[in-house]
Amino acid sequence: MFTGIITGLGRIVAIHSQGSSSDHGKRLTIETPAGYLNDVALGDSIALNGACMTATKLDAANNRFSIDISVESLAKTCGLAEPGIINLEKALRAHDRLGGHMVSGHVDGIGSVTHFAQVGESWELRIGAPQELGKYLAYKGSITVNGVSLTVNRVTDLAGDTVNAAGCEISINLIPHTVQSTALGQLAQGAQVNLEIDLIARYVERMLQNTSTPKQASS
Secondary structure, eight states: OBOSOOOEEEEEEEEEESSSSTTOOEEEEEEOOTTTTTTOOTTOEEEETTEEEEEEEEEGGGTEEEEEEOHHHHHHOSSSSSSEEEEEEEOOOTTSOOOSOOBOSOOOEEEEEEEEEEETTEEEEEEEEOGGGGGGOOTTOEEEETTEEEEEEEEEEOOOOSSSOOOEEEEEEEOHHHHHHSGGGGOOTTOEEEEEEOHHHHHHHHHHHOOSOOOOOOO
16 A cells, blocks of 8 residues: 655666567666665565555665566556656555555556646646546546656546547646656656556446345244
C-alpha cells in the first residue's frame, strides 16, 4: 500500500531479458538517491511510476536495487521498458502520515498527455483517460499519475462515434514543488502515463453492482 507521495527520483540504468522468448519478462536495475535504500530490505515493495514491484536484489553501497517485471506487467504499464527517470515510493508503514490518498500500486490504465503548460506559477496537466476509467473520475476526486497522488480539477467527457466509445480528459494543477520533486516535470504532449483510480471508487462500483437483497437463512 502507498500514498502517492513520491519519496525519491530513480533512474532505470539497466534492462536485462529473463529469457529468449516473448513470454519472458525483464530484470530492471534502478539507481536511487544516496541513502535511499538504507531502510529497504530484500523483498520490500517499492512503487516505480506507480507500479508496485518487489526488490529482488539490493546494492545499497552503490545506491541500486533490482526488480523482476513480468510480461503482463510490462503490457499493462508504461515507462518501465526503457532507461530513464522514474518516480519512487516506498511502501506505506502503519505509523506514516497519509499525505496523499490510499494507493494500491496496481495500474488501472494508461493515459496520454494532451496538454502540459505553465499557467502563472503552476502548471496545467491534461490527460486523456481510457473510456473504461471515465466513470471513476470526478471533480475534486483523487487520481494517481505515474505514482503521484493528484486532485482532478476538471473532467470533460469526450464524444465518441458509433463504433468507438471515447474516454474523458482530466485537468490537473501541478504546483512548482510537484514539478520539481517528481518526474512529472519531464512530461510532454503525447507522453503516456500510468493511471490508478481512487481505491474507494472500486468498492463503490462493486456495491452498486450487487444490489440484490441477500436471502435469509431458514430456521
